[in-house]
Amino acid sequence: MITGQATAAKEMLEKVSLEAILAPVGGGGLLAGTALASKYFGKGIDVFGTEPSGADDAYRSLKGGTHITEHTPNTVADGLLTTLGELNYTLIKENVKNILTVDDIEIIKAMRLIWERLKIIIEPSCAVPLAAVLCNKPLFSGKKIGIILSGGNVDLDPFFNDYL
Template sequence: MSAIPDLSSISEAHERVSPFIHRTPVFSCKSLNAVAGANLYFKCENFQKIGAFKARGGMNAVLSLSAAERSKGVATHSSGNHAQAVALAARENGIPAFIVMPSNSAEVKKAAVLGYGAELIECEPTLQAREDTLQRVIEETGAILIHPYDDYRIIEGQATAAKELIEDTDVIFDYLLAPVGGGGLLSGTSLAAHYLSPTTSVIGCEPAGADDAYRSFKSGELIPQTNPTTIADGLRTSLGKKPFEIIKKYVGDIVLAEDKEIIAGMQMIWERMKIIIESSSAVPFAALLKNKDRFQGKNVGIIISGGNVDVNKLPF
């Protein structure tokens, strides 16, 4: 796929993956509405297969391969959720999966990848090490690359989360908020909103300690991630070229949240909504609370990106 996904390709992706994923619920919470001063609608991808939205993109990418390509197996690098997504998609299609993960990935995510039957290859926790190790694995195995975010098949799969949110909610959203790491979810969310709810402004939310998307968006030039320091482990990766081109065109803004604000937001959602979310998922809510005046009285959709957290290492 060589062009930015249009509405028909996103709809086709949705039909393709629907038998393999959950249509996750949309929750609201009166006490959080009161805290935020806005009407919040949470798209709960923490209830998705593998516990994260990435099941959508990973499944779409694998199902989009030809039979000949699938027979070679698939390979990727990921700190966790995309790794699980590709491992699950490979298992569902009866093909091998080779997953490169940084050594500092959450143990719960490593265990899940192994549980889906994939081969796990650990590497040093740098983007260069991930890419070099993945290249070696592909050369040795002949497996097909499923990139975590710099792939239109991934982006159109991730777009289905916002598509469902818009379809399943009887309001017109003023804003949709999504976390941004590699950019697959944010770019897909912005495309879904552009096609299905064109008056809605999409805002990316990023940790201040891993702000390459923010700096790239403000400068108009892609700035690589360097030495990210944030509790939001799913957002430490570098923004991809394909997502960035979409984000530049269709995203209204990118805002930041500090780790202490992310932790506070995460704890508030655990306590008030009684649901498990991971730190990366709390970034949009934290960013909203930091910029309350902007969202006052507005209808705001928030993508809760996942719930894969080690409950023995909670930050609060």
């Protein structure tokens, strides 16, 4: 799983030179893969994990120095509700610069921005990395960054039921 998910970052790094790359973290496979791809196919890239503050087990695990396996997540980003895996925790601890957390309001704002400006339908989980950039502008100002956008599972029925 990790090596398969590493291909997203690998393909990005084959196209552009980056200083930082951000990926969402739930179970940790995508972030671990992103970190490994950045390590082996990039040079000096800072890798950041991003997660909702209401599901911040990766953040708390890294800050506390121990893998947290029990938590009760509460976030609009339901694709990131899974618990961080043990192997993923180890890889993230060794290869990720930091985990940034954002609240649900910031996630929805970033989701809306992507829908409106990029015309891409994404789910809240996918918006977490952009929300982290927008909430940490000084950290990323003037840098070439890559953002892994992953997840488009949105129930569109509420938008169309009244008309169809």
